[in-house]
Amino acid sequence: MRAIDIIAKKRDGLALDKTEIDWFVQNYTLGSLPDYQAAALLMAIYLRGMTRGETVDLTLAMADSGERLDLSDIADYCVDKHSSGGVGDKTTLIVLPLVAACGLPVAKMSGRGLGFSGGTLDKLESIPGFNVQIAGERFKQQAKSIGLVLAGQSVAFAPADGKFYALRDVTATVQSLPLIASSIMSKKIAAGAQGIVLDVKMGSGAFMTTLDAARELAQAMVNIGADAGRDVIAVISDMNQPLGEAVGNALEVIEALDTLRGGGADDLREHCLAIAAHMLRLAGRGVRYTDNAETRALLESKLHDGSAFAKFREMVVAQGGDVQTIDDPTRLPQARVIVPYRAPESTYIAGVAADAIAWGAFELGAGREQKDDAIDHAVGLQVHVKVGDRVEKGQPIVTIHANDADRLERCIARLDGAFTYSATPVERLPLFYDVFRSDSVS
Numbered sequence: 001m002r003a004i005d006i007i008a009k010k011r012d013g014l015a016l017d018k019t020e021i022d023w024f025v026q027n028y029t030l031g032s033l034p035d036y037q038a039a040a041l042l043m044a045i046y047l048r049g050m051t052r053g054e055t056v057d058l059t060l061a062m063a064d065s066g067e068r069l070d071l072s073d074i075a076d077y078c079v080d081k082h083s084s085g086g087v088g089d090k091t092t093l094i095v096l097p098l099v100a101a102c103g104l105p106v107a108k109m110s111g112r113g114l115g116f117s118g119g120t121l122d123k124l125e126s127i128p129g130f131n132v133q134i135a136g137e138r139f140k141q142q143a144k145s146i147g148l149v150l151a152g153q154s155v156a157f158a159p160a161d162g163k164f165y166a167l168r169d170v171t172a173t174v175q176s177l178p179l180i181a182s183s184i185m186s187k188k189i190a191a192g193a194q195g196i197v198l199d200v201k202m203g204s205g206a207f208m209t210t211l212d213a214a215r216e217l218a219q220a221m222v223n224i225g226a227d228a229g230r231d232v233i234a235v236i237s238d239m240n241q242p243l244g245e246a247v248g249n250a251l252e253v254i255e256a257l258d259t260l261r262g263g264g265a266d267d268l269r270e271h272c273l274a275i276a277a278h279m280l281r282l283a284g285r286g287v288r289y290t291d292n293a294e295t296r297a298l299l300e301s302k303l304h305d306g307s308a309f310a311k312f313r314e315m316v317v318a319q320g321g322d323v324q325t326i327d328d329p330t331r332l333p334q335a336r337v338i339v340p341y342r343a344p345e346s347t348y349i350a351g352v353a354a355d356a357i358a359w360g361a362f363e364l365g366a367g368r369e370q371k372d373d374a375i376d377h378a379v380g381l382q383v384h385v386k387v388g389d390r391v392e393k394g395q396p397i398v399t400i401h402a403n404d405a406d407r408l409e410r411c412i413a414r415l416d417g418a419f420t421y422s423a424t425p426v427e428r429l430p431l432f433y434d435v436f437r438s439d440s441v442s
Contacts, residue, residue, distance in 0.1 A: 001019075001020065001023050003024060003027070003033050003037045003041075004037070006020050006023075006024050006041065007037060007040045007041050007044055010041060010044040010045060010048055011040075011044045011047075011048070012048075013048045015050075015051050015053070015054055016050075016054055016057075017057075018057045021054065021057045021058050021061050022057070022061045024038075024041065025058070025061035025062060025065055025160050026061070026065065028160065028163060028164075029065045029066075029159055029160040029163060035167060038163075038164065038167055039167055039171045039173075042164065042167060042168055042171055042173040042176075042179065043171065043173055045173070045176060045178060045179060046172075046173040046175075046176040046179070049176075049177075049178060050178035052220075052223055052227070053227075054178070055178040055181060055182055055220065055223075055224060056223070056224050056227040056228060058178065058182045058186075059181070059182040059185045059186045059189065059224050059228065060186075060189070060228060061160065062158050062160040062161045062164070062182060062183075062186035063158055063185075063186040063187075063189040063190040065158060065159050065160035065161075066156045066157050066158055066159045066160075066190065067156040067157060067190070068157075068189075068190050068192060069107075069139075069140075069157065069190065069191050069192035070192055071107060071140070071143070071192040071193070073140065073144065074105050074107065074140060074143050074144045075104075075105045077194050077195065077283060077285065078105065078106075078107065078192060078193045078194060078195070079099070079104060079106070079193055079194070079195040079196070079197065079279045079282050079283050080106070080107075080108055080188055080191055080193035080195070080196050080197070081095060081096075081108070081196070081197040081198075081199065081275060081279060082184060082188055082196065082197075082198050082199065083199040083201065084184070084198075084199065084200050084201045084206065084207055084208070084217075085201060085206065085207060086201040086205055086206055086237075086239040086242075086243055086354070087205035087239060087241075087242045087243065087247055087354040087355070087357055087358040088242035088243040088244045088245070088246060088247045088252065088268075088354075088357075088383075089201070089239075089243050090120075090123060090243075090244065090246070090252040090253070090255060090256045090268075091199065091243070091268075091271060091272050091275060092108065092110060092120045092150070093120070093123060093124075093252070093253065093256035093312070094256050094259050094260055094264075094268070094272040094308075095272050095275050095276045095279070096108060096148060096150060097148055097260060097308045097309070097311035097312040097315065098260070098272065098276045098299060098302055098303065098308040098311075099276050099279050099280060099283075100146075100147040100148040100311045101302040101307040101308045101310070101311045102276075102280060102298060102299065102302060103147070104147075104279065104280060104283045105143050105144070105147040105148070106143070106147065106148055106149075106279075107139060107140065107142075107143035107148075107149045107191075107192075108149070108150050108151075108191075109151060109152065109153040109157070109187070109191055110150060110151070110152065110153070111152070111153060120150070121152050122249050122375060122377070123249045123250075123252050123253050123256075124150065124253075124321075125249075125377065126249045126250035126253050126332055126333055126377040127253065127316060127321040127322060127325055127326070127332070128321065128322040128325060129320045129321050129322050130316060130319055130320060130321035130322075131151075131319045131320040131321075132150075132151050132152045132319070133151065133152060134149055134151035134152075134319060135151065135156075139151060142315075142318050142319075145318075146311075146314050146315065146318055147311070148311055148312075148314070148315045149315065149318075149319075150315065150319075151319075153187065157187065157190045157191065158186045158187050158190045160186075161182075161183050161186045161187060164179070164183070165183055177213075177216060177217055177220055178220070180207075180217060181217060181220040181221045181224060182224065184198075184221060185221050185224045185225060185228070188225075188230075189225075189228055189230065193230070194230060194231060195230065195231045195232075195279070195282030195283060196225055196230055196231070196232045196233075196282075197232075197233050197234075197235075197275060197278045197279050197282065198218065198221055198222075198232065198233070198234035198235070199234075199235055199237055199275055200214050200217055200218045200221075200234055200235065200236050200237070201214070201237055201238075201239035202214035202236050202237070202238065202239060202240075202433065203238055203239035203240035203241075203354060204239070204240050204353050204354050204355045204356075205239040205240070205241075205242065205353075205354025205355045205357070205358055206239035206354075211236065211433055211434075214236045214433075215236060215434060215436075218234035218235075218236055218434070218436045219234075219436055221234055222234050222436045222437065222438050225438055226438035226439060226440065230438070231282050231285075231438055231440045231441050232436075232437070232438045232441070233278045233281070233282060233435065233436070233437050233438075233441055234435070234436040234437075235274070235275070235278065235432055235434070235435050235436075236432065236433040236434040236435075236436075237271065237431060237432050237433070238429050238430055238431060238432070238433065239354050240351075240352075240353075240354060240387070240429055241351075241352035241353075241354050241357075241383075241386060241387055241429060242352065242354050242357050242358075242383050243267060243268055243271060244259075244264065244265040244267065244268030245265050245268075245382045245383055245384060246380060246381075246382055247357055247358060247360075247361045247366070247380050247381045247382075247383065248361050248364070248366040248378075248379055248380010248381060248401065249333075249366060249375065249377040249378075249380065250332040250333040250334075250377045250378055250380070251380040251381075251382060251401060252380070253329070253332060254329045254332060255268065256312075257309070257312070257326065257329055259272065259303070260303065260308045260309040260312055261303070261306070261309050262303045262304040267386065267431060269303075270431055271431055273296060273299050273300070274431070274432065276299050277289070277292070277295045277296060277299060280295055280298075280299075281295070281441075282441065312326070313326050313327075332377075332378075333376075333377040333378035334378055334401075335378045335379050335380075335401035335402055335403050336402075336403050337400075337401075337402045337403065337405075337408060338399060338400070338401055338402075339399075339400050339402070339408070340396035340398070340399055340400070341396065341397060341398035341399075341400055341412065341415050342393075342394050342395060342396055342397065343391040343392065343393055343394065343395045343396075343397050344393065344421075345393050345421065346391070346392045346393045347390075347391060347421040347422065347423060348388065348389070348390055348391075348421065348422045348423070348424065348425055348426045349385045349386065349387055349388065349389045349390075349391060349397075349419065349420075349421065349422075349426065350387065350420040350421055350422035350426045351387060351419065351420035352383065352385065352386065352387055352418060352419060353417070353418045353419075353420075356414050356415070356417050356418035357381060357383055357414075357415075357418050359414045360381055360400075360411045360412075360414035360415050360418065361379070361380045361381050361411070363407055363410040363411040363413075363414055364376065364379035364380060364381075364400070364401070364402050364403070364404075364407050364408070364411050365379050365403065365404070365407055366379050366380045376403055378401065378403060379401050379402055379403055379407075380401050381398055381399070381400055381401070381411075381415075382398065382399040382401070383397070383398050384396060384397055384398065384399070385397045386428065386429075387426060387427075387428055387429050388425070388426045388427060388428035388429075390425075397419070398415060400412070400415075
């Protein structure tokens with residue numbers, strides 16, 4: 001078998017068979033094929049697309065390029081969640097301890113942020129001493145002992161995806177639906193869960209900016225999961241404005257802790273309750289958690305009785321974090337300068353551009369341009385308004401947390417373009433647009 005023949009076949013719009021995909025992925029992972037041939041195949045896929053069968057075969061080939069995590073000794077059925085990323089998306093910090101408090105063990109591997117996207121690991125590292133490098137038997141042991149572990153992805157899982165992903169980033173092939181779907185699902189399948197809940201963001205602050213594109217990605221990932229023998233639920237959620245109020249690492253941890261104590265922003269709490277309910281539904285497999293009202297009541301009780309917060313606290317202790325910062329969030333990193341950004345007039349909020357808000361936090365130092373860049377955990381924004389809100393002239397609509405005067409000015413310039421206003425009332429945005437389920441999910 002020759003790489004050039006596989007590249008030419010896809011270039012000409014023909015479907016690759018499983019043996020060809022397996023051979024190419026295996027040999028590229030081993031270093032037997034050069035980057036330029038892999039780049040040529042990626043471009044051919046970008047231009048010609050892939051069939052459902054090809055996309056599934058690519059996903060499984062990447063999942064099998066390294067180790068697969070076996071969670072069968074933790075629970076007979078494990079559920080994982082994935083968010084396609086968003087602005088102020090700290091849902092993992094809330095949803096995982098929430099479902100774990102309901103008795104569903106969760107072992108999740110997450111990533112870091114790049115550009116304006118916030119990474120779960122970066123948020124967790126706002127907690128002094130918190131160790132995200134939990135792998136192997138220790139990873140599984142913690143999941144078994146306390147029912148919750150949240151750590152960085154091991155290079156042993158889906159290494160082919162890591163190589164292809166880095167190449168896509170420099171070859172203008174990122175925006176390819178089969179490549180996006182297979183990248184996400186290969187890691188989820190390698191992570192060992194039988195049930196997967198996918199939170200596909202749509203809007204100005206998301207990778208998929210249109211509802212049609214988000215639906216296409218959601219359906220593609222559900223198809224992959226179904227063909228790979230997984231139960232999958234995918235929701236399309238709004239990212240045309242930040243989720244919750246906080247955008248920035250320590251600020252998002254503080255907001256997550258508030259939510260775990262039964263408070264938090266309404267939209268964030270509702271979003272997390274919905275995702276957690278989907279995870280419980282998968283875990284119940286049509287026997288338990290079929291009554292939506294009962295499931296919601298159970299989840300709400302875990303927020304209000306302190307169980308969800310206690311589970312997060314237990315994870316922090318297990319992973320070496322300073323638990324005093326959890327009990328007293330004022331001990332988390334704090335910015336030196338805190339200033340309000342005010343409404344220019346009495347008006348209605350017509351738009352809160354999530355991407356502009358994210359770049360505002362990025363200008364303060366909350367994000368990174370390169371993977372090895374340092375970030376400032378203390379800085380960020382608190383956005384106090386949502387689309388449809390009425391505000392008065394001079395009312396603080398954002399609180400800026402900064403450590404540098406020059407960065408503060410750049411942030412304000414971003415905020416000047418983040419809001420649109422209306423003299424008349426504006427309809428509020430929905431939290432969710434659609435839900436997709438594999439046939440195995442009732």
